[in-house]
Amino acid sequence: MNSEDPIYRVRDLRHSYNSHPVLEIPELEIDKSSIVGLMGPNGSGKSTFLRMLGFIDTPSAGEILYKGKPEKPFSPAVLSHVSLLPQKPYLMKRSVWKNILYGLQLRKQIETPEQRASEALHRVGLDPAQFGHRHWHELSGGETQRVALAARLALRPEVLLLDEPTAGVDAANIQRIKEIALEARAEWGTTIVIASHDLQWLHEVCDLVFHIFKGRIFGSGHESIVFGPWFPGKGNLWEKPVPGHQPLVVSKPPHEHAVAVFPRESLKIAMEEKTGQEGLHCMEGTVSRMTLEKNSGRILTAVRTGSVLMTIPLTEADIRNLHLYPGRTVPLHYDPLAVRWM
Amino acid sequence: MSENLFDRLLERKKDATKTGTEPFAMQYFLEGFLKAFQLLLSRDPETFSAIYATLRVSAYSMLASLSMGIPAGFLLGYTEFPGKKRIRLVVDTLMALPTVFIGLMVYAFLSRKGPMGDMEILFTLPGIAIGQTLLALPIVIALTATAVENMDTDLRTTLISLGADRRQLFFSSLWESRFGILAAAINAYGRVTTEVGISMMVGGNIKWHTRTVTTAIALETNKGMFEMGIALGLILISIAFAVNISLSFLRKR
Numbered sequence: 001m002n003s004e005d006p007i008y009r010v011r012d013l014r015h016s017y018n019s020h021p022v023l024e025i026p027e028l029e030i031d032k033s034s035i036v037g038l039m040g041p042n043g044s045g046k047s048t049f050l051r052m053l054g055f056i057d058t059p060s061a062g063e064i065l066y067k068g069k070p071e072k073p074f075s076p077a078v079l080s081h082v083s084l085l086p087q088k089p090y091l092m093k094r095s096v097w098k099n100i101l102y103g104l105q106l107r108k109q110i111e112t113p114e115q116r117a118s119e120a121l122h123r124v125g126l127d128p129a130q131f132g133h134r135h136w137h138e139l140s141g142g143e144t145q146r147v148a149l150a151a152r153l154a155l156r157p158e159v160l161l162l163d164e165p166t167a168g169v170d171a172a173n174i175q176r177i178k179e180i181a182l183e184a185r186a187e188w189g190t191t192i193v194i195a196s197h198d199l200q201w202l203h204e205v206c207d208l209v210f211h212i213f214k215g216r217i218f219g220s221g222h223e224s225i226v227f228g229p230w231f232p233g234k235g236n237l238w239e240k241p242v243p244g245h246q247p248l249v250v251s252k253p254p255h256e257h258a259v260a261v262f263p264r265e266s267l268k269i270a271m272e273e274k275t276g277q278e279g280l281h282c283m284e285g286t287v288s289r290m291t292l293e294k295n296s297g298r299i300l301t302a303v304r305t306g307s308v309l310m311t312i313p314l315t316e317a318d319i320r321n322l323h324l325y326p327g328r329t330v331p332l333h334y335d336p337l338a339v340r341w342m
Numbered sequence: 343m344s345e346n347l348f349d350r351l352l353e354r355k356k357d358a359t360k361t362g363t364e365p366f367a368m369q370y371f372l373e374g375f376l377k378a379f380q381l382l383l384s385r386d387p388e389t390f391s392a393i394y395a396t397l398r399v400s401a402y403s404m405l406a407s408l409s410m411g412i413p414a415g416f417l418l419g420y421t422e423f424p425g426k427k428r429i430r431l432v433v434d435t436l437m438a439l440p441t442v443f444i445g446l447m448v449y450a451f452l453s454r455k456g457p458m459g460d461m462e463i464l465f466t467l468p469g470i471a472i473g474q475t476l477l478a479l480p481i482v483i484a485l486t487a488t489a490v491e492n493m494d495t496d497l498r499t500t501l502i503s504l505g506a507d508r509r510q511l512f513f514s515s516l517w518e519s520r521f522g523i524l525a526a527a528i529n530a531y532g533r534v535t536t537e538v539g540i541s542m543m544v545g546g547n548i549k550w551h552t553r554t555v556t557t558a559i560a561l562e563t564n565k566g567m568f569e570m571g572i573a574l575g576l577i578l579i580s581i582a583f584a585v586n587i588s589l590s591f592l593r594k595r
Contacts, residue, residue, distance in 0.1 A: 051499070054499075054502075054503060055502075056498070056499050056502050056503070073502065074502070074507055074508055079502075079505050079507060080504070080505025082503075083503045083504065083505075084499060084502075084503045085503070086496045086499050086500065086503075088496055089496070089500075090494050090496035090497055090499070090500045091500075092497075092500070092501075092514070092518060093518055093520075093521070102504055102514075103504030103505050106504065106505040106506060106507075106510060107505055148500070151504060152503065152504070155504070155505065
């Protein structure tokens with residue numbers, strides 16, 4: 001692997017189940033030791049993509065280069081170096097201790113597997129003396145997930161893939177997962193890919209967040225997505241009715257159930273009247289959430305109008321000048337012709 | 343106790359008709375229960391011979407059916423190949439094979455004029471074991487395949503994620519499905535120890551040789567010795583109970 005090679009390079013990846021396409025990623029690169037988020041609704045292809053990255057399943061077409069070389073499931077370069085934690089963690093029908101030792105014992109060169117296992121349990125906040133000898137059926141759902149995570153951390157993997165790690169997990173443990181991810185990267189240079197539908201949490205943890213929708217990855221996760229159906233409006237424009245508000249106006253969709261993607265630069269919050277200028281339309285919305293983006297220092301400001309949620313990255317100065325705070329009603333300006341369709 | 347229970351009950355029936363009280367049906371079971379204890383405590387040689395024959399023949403047939411059925415069932419459940427569904431259908435149907443039919447077929451093969459007549463194992467325990475193996479095999483295969491098919495799909499993901507190669511994946515999956523396979527074995531053992539048709543037709547119910555507990559029950563019932571039949575039935579249940587207890591260490595919890 002050259003030092004410039006990304007840890008993953010995906011080329012023309014396509015995957016289908018029973019000739020129904022579920023994944024189509026022409027190109028994607030993930031840098032070594034980065035923490036990358038995959039944001040998307042259920043059924044968007046997140047889990048399928050993670051299984052490909054984890055070399056559990058083979059894609060129908062295309063290839064995944066790992067450290068610059070195309071790899072397949074079970075190849076020595078990825079086996080026990082790339083580890084996936086599925087959404088429903090599975091523990092083998094044996095004690096907690098033996099579950100964690102399983103992977104360590106497969107990798108024969110590890111000299112002190114017991115010490116590694118014990119350290120991994122401490123990392124996930126479980127006392128080895130108290131939990132080590134428990135059986136798989138004597139654990140709560142949260143404990144099962146932590147044991148499964150510990151089994152992977154014990155391997156000190158080069159890549160750790162987490163599928164919905166925060167689903168059904170309490171606030172304290174969501175925070176813990178974030179710390180574990182950052183520690184793993186800092187200590188072992190682990191690359192981490194996290195699939196989740198919790199955009200706010202992803203932005204707190206990840207260097208980069210990709211949106212995945214209907215098996216396609218697009219942009220850096222700062223686009224706003226609006227679902228149809230769309231109805232013909234004035235002129236060439238179409239619209240989505242928003243009860244209690246003005247309709248959302250868009251360019252002509254390819255079909256009435258198409259999904260509209262608003263790039264970040266097509267959205268603006270401005271207090272002065274801009275409607276009519278530059279072809280911009282205006283919609284009133286309420287600031288519903290403000291999240292600090294980890295690397296850029298920008299504040300992702302979510303504005304909600306009925307069921308439509310738009311996210312706009314703003315600087316601290318913007319926030320101050322506009323006097324923005326959650327709950328404030330603001331005019332949101334957007335360009336209907338800048339919409340991309342999926 | 344040597345007196346025929348049936349006659350005694352008839353006697354009691356006459357008494358009951360005179361006095362206006364009906365005989366108590368539970369009497370059969372009580373007598374049978376006491377008789378079972380008596381047979382076991384006195385080490386009744388005839389009873390022990392039947393128990394021994396049952397244990398021996400079922401050990402043979404279980405050994406054969408498990409050693410063939412577990413690998414076959416595991417492969418059937420674990421792998422994907424064309425025609426898999428059809429094979430499953432055939433195996434599932436064979437689970438319902440009537441024991442008398444298996445007995446008849448094995449009898450035909452093992453009898454002197456049959457294709458395997460030279461082996462001279464008709465009316466022997468190995469002969470019965472062949473029939474019982476045919477009885478147990480579809481059960482072991484089908485239930486093992488079901489256990490393997492019902493394994494959590496995340497098991498495969500987990501094992502690969504922890505670094506298992508193909509061989510380790512296979513053996514770890516087999517070990518993970520052990521409770522289902524155990525259930526298959528216990529189910530098959532239950533069928534084998536309780537069947538009458540094969541033992542009767544292939545074994546011939548020869549006293550001291552091929553008389554098993556079930557054929558003894560059939561004989562005693564024909565003779566009207568209900569209490570003896572019930573006693574032997576209770577002994578058979580005790581055997582099944584003992585087998586289940588000794589395997590309970592393998593159970594989930």
